[in-house]
Amino acid sequence: MEKNKPTIIFGPVPSRRFGISLGVDLSPTSKQCNFDCLYCELDKAKTVSKQTEVILVDEIISQLQIALAKHKNLDVITLTANGEPTLYPYLDQLIDKIDTIKGTTKTLILSNGANIYDPDIQKILQKIDIVKLSLDCVSQKCFQKLDRMDKRIAYEKIVEGMVEFRKKHTNQLITETLFVKTFNDSQEEIDGIYQALLQIKPDRVDIGTIDRPPAYDVKPVSYETLLEIADTFKGLPVTIAHREKSVQKFDYDEDQILRLLLRRPLSSDDIEHLFSQKSKDILKELVKNKQILSVDNNSVKFYKIL
Numbered sequence: 201m202e203k204n205k206p207t208i209i210f211g212p213v214p215s216r217r218f219g220i221s222l223g224v225d226l227s228p229t230s231k232q233c234n235f236d237c238l239y240c241e242l243d244k245a246k247t248v249s250k251q252t253e254v255i256l257v258d259e260i261i262s263q264l265q266i267a268l269a270k271h272k273n274l275d276v277i278t279l280t281a282n283g284e285p286t287l288y289p290y291l292d293q294l295i296d297k298i299d300t301i302k303g304t305t306k307t308l309i310l311s312n313g314a315n316i317y318d319p320d321i322q323k324i325l326q327k328i329d330i331v332k333l334s335l336d337c338v339s340q341k342c343f344q345k346l347d348r349m350d351k352r353i354a355y356e357k358i359v360e361g362m363v364e365f366r367k368k369h370t371n372q373l374i375t376e377t378l379f380v381k382t383f384n385d386s387q388e389e390i391d392g393i394y395q396a397l398l399q400i401k402p403d404r405v406d407i408g409t410i411d412r413p414p415a416y417d418v419k420p421v422s423y424e425t426l427l428e429i430a431d432t433f434k435g436l437p438v439t440i441a442h443r444e445k446s447v448q449k450f451d452y453d454e455d456q457i458l459r460l461l462l463r464r465p466l467s468s469d470d471i472e473h474l475f476s477q478k479s480k481d482i483l484k485e486l487v488k489n490k491q492i493l494s495v496d497n498n499s500v501k502f503y504k505i506l
């Protein structure tokens with residue numbers, strides 16, 4: 201690595217959801233974000249509405265070209281940032297240039313969704329193969345307390361912006377909601393998020409909780425709470441992201457497994473977290489006997505009743 205040159209490209213890293221990912225950091229020198237989430241893994245920082253430390257497109261592309269020549273068989277090039285990647289002022293230009301060198305590798309952006317009501321941002325994000333937007337809150341109180349949003353954000357336009365974007369974006373749209381104890385786990389907020397997601401119609405809904413040291417002193421919700429929320433989100437393709445290993449595993453018989461799947465399809469992650477080895481063997485038999493179908497939904501395997 202050259203001295204004094206910011207490290208823009210990182211990885212490749214294997215990701216369970218997206219495969220082998222090469223990361224592009226659009227804010228490598230400091231945190232530049234329009235949120236200052238309580239659960240952020242980065243240090244606390246004052247929110248901004250635009251980047252002041254900006255990396256040139258040519259610099260990014262030249263580092264990316266070197267990495268692409270070195271690493272073959274990548275699944276995704278992930279646009280991310282120490283902060284919010286849509287604050288990068290040359291995003292449009294950058295995506296156009298990446299498209300000319302990426303080959304069959306897909307582009308992915310991880311955004312907090314706060315700018316999604318901006319028509320220019322919508323236009324830019326439509327060029328990206330997979331767009332992942334966060335939606336932790338629907339109420340002003342929650343956006344202020346949990347995501348600690350920049351005052352210039354029109355929070356009431358975020359859901360509307362996501363709905364509008366969904367209509368235009370024919371590629372994959374994934375949402376992610378991170379639940380934090382006492383901040384967005386009230387029935388009212390959960391119901392509000394559910395109603396919003398029903399309107400947005402994402403291809404996949406990821407829910408999870410804090411699993412890395414957060415910037416502020418906040419607590420995760422339990423895996424059981426995530427399961428209850430997933431049950432509430434009826435009709436949505438929900439996956440639970442959870443790293444907790446000590447969750448109790450259950451012995452389900454055939455009938456119990458079928459009844460579980462009647463309530464909602466289970467992802468391979470859910471099976472890992474909930475099923476004992478005995479239950480997994482029964483599930484395997486049910487799949488073999490075609491009583492249960494295993495399907496790929498946007499890079500995640502789901503089990504469902506035929």
Ligand code: SF4
Nearest residue numbers: 233235236237240283
């Ligand atoms: S949006 Fe992401 S980078 Fe920004 S404060 Fe929240 S968690 Fe941190």
